[in-house]
Amino acid sequence: MSSTTHEAGWAHAPGALRGPTWLREPADPNALVPSLWSTTAHKVDGDLVVGGLAVADLVAEHNTPAYVLDEEDFRRRARAFRDAFADYDVYYAGKAFLCTSVARWVAEEGLHLDVCSNGELTVALRAGVDPARIGYHGNNKTHPELRRAVAAGVGRIVVDSFVEVERLAAITAELGARQGVMVRVTAGVEAHTHEYIATAHEDQKFGFSITSGDAFAAVGRVQAAPGLELLGLHSHIGSQIFDSSGFEVAARRILRLHARVADELGVTMPEMDLGGGFGIAYTTQDDPSDPAQLATEMTKIVDDECRGLGLPQTPRLSIEPGRAIVGPAMCTVYTVGTVKQVALDGGAVRTYVSVDGGMSDNIRTALYDADYSCTLASRTSQAPPVLARVVGKHCEAGDVVVRDEFLPGDVAPGDLVAVPGTGAYCRSMASNYNHALRPPVIAVRDGEARVLLRRETEDDLLATDVGA
Structure with a gap:
């Protein structure tokens, strides 16, 4: 799945949420838009590959959310x-x-x-x-x-x-x-x-x-x-x-x-x-x-x-x-936790895709009203795209990761979603809001991975708590 956001016009299914005029349905929902991704990023049978490694394999070892640096x-x-x-x-x-x-x-x-x-x-x-x-x-x-x-x-x-x-x-x-x-x-x-x-x-x-x-x-x-x-x-x-x-x-x-x-x-x-x-x-x-x-x-x-x-x-x-x-050298990989269809006025429906990160690892959407893209990173889908909003797990209504993006209509818990362009000011502005653990930064190159910054642990959180 790739973003084609901010292009003229968009297709929509009957009863679907009618989005901004610059958003249109992608021609190939499983493809990447190269300009949004690092130079080694590509898809193999629906799996996102960066630096010669499938992000699904990185997730199997390092879990999510995780920053992947090319x-x-x-x-x-x-x-x-x-x-x-x-x-x-x-x-x-x-x-x-x-x-x-x-x-x-x-x-x-x-x-x-x-x-x-x-x-x-x-x-x-x-x-x-x-x-x-x-x-x-x-x-x-x-x-x-x-x-x-x-x-x-x-x-x-x-x-x-x-x-x-x-x-x-x-x-x-x-x-x-x-x-x-x-x-x-x-x-x-x-x-x-x-x-x-x-x-x-x-x-x-x-x-x-x-x-x-x-x-x-x-x-x-x-x-x-x-x-x-x-x-x-x-x-x-x-x-x-x-x-x-x-x-x-x-x-x-x-x-x-x-x-x-x-x-x-x-x-x-x-x-x-x-x-x-x-x-x-x-x-x-x-x-x-x-x-x-x-x-x-x-x-x-x-x-x-x-x-x-x-x-x-x-x-x-x-x-x-x-x-x-x-900025373009890094993407963030999340696991989908819940998918919710929310009825809006006029009979429209918005699909909310909740992931296991959010404003603690990317504050820019909430702080600057920044726009991001995303892709389904762990499989190919033939389902028709739906206009979705990717949101985080934090206790804020403004905890939005990607405001508007087309994702496959069958996106489900357990799927991996990757957001490109997160190298700048995401990890450096990351926080422990809701006592979230800041994600690791994993460098990938030529089929090898190396942890540059490890994932925080609960012991890290308690280390500064003098009453612990």
């Missing part, structure tokens, strides 16, 4: 960004998903690593990532966090407030160190994405406003601090972005500030970071650009603006893809 796909996407942006520094955004193995893959494929917490830095250092290739983000980095980052030799820290500039200057003086710094700026760009993941408009917590003059003032303070090395300006306009026009507007405003700093402070900053946020296909409505296209468009934007401003040289650019690398 290592080869992850590495291919990392290499694609590295090669397309060969003249850039490519930082993998660890917040999307990070563990020691993934940090090693990132380093092995020639990428830098972006972290935004002490925990993520701990994972990166444990994985043996060269600290000089680590960037440290965050809007409220504490004194101990900054001190550890400086002591570890992190290559760059992206400062986000005047208080942080002061803290960092004091720490470098204390340690006798010199720290590379980028200044995060808000370019006033309204990215066409969800409000909670649009991060460059003025009224939000990140960065220094260019419009208000705070960004220029922050650059001056960094430049004046003896222990801080001003590397350049950093911008991030949001997430799940498909249109380069937002990057164009942001780059223009950032480069104007870059030129002003050169003119008024006599400082030529060597670098500039355009952030990440590159979108992926969660449904067939999504049409992401490939890395080569992005590189061509973004490089032209910057080169044209630098020429227009008369800048003698283009700063070295960097980007921060996270979702675009790990």
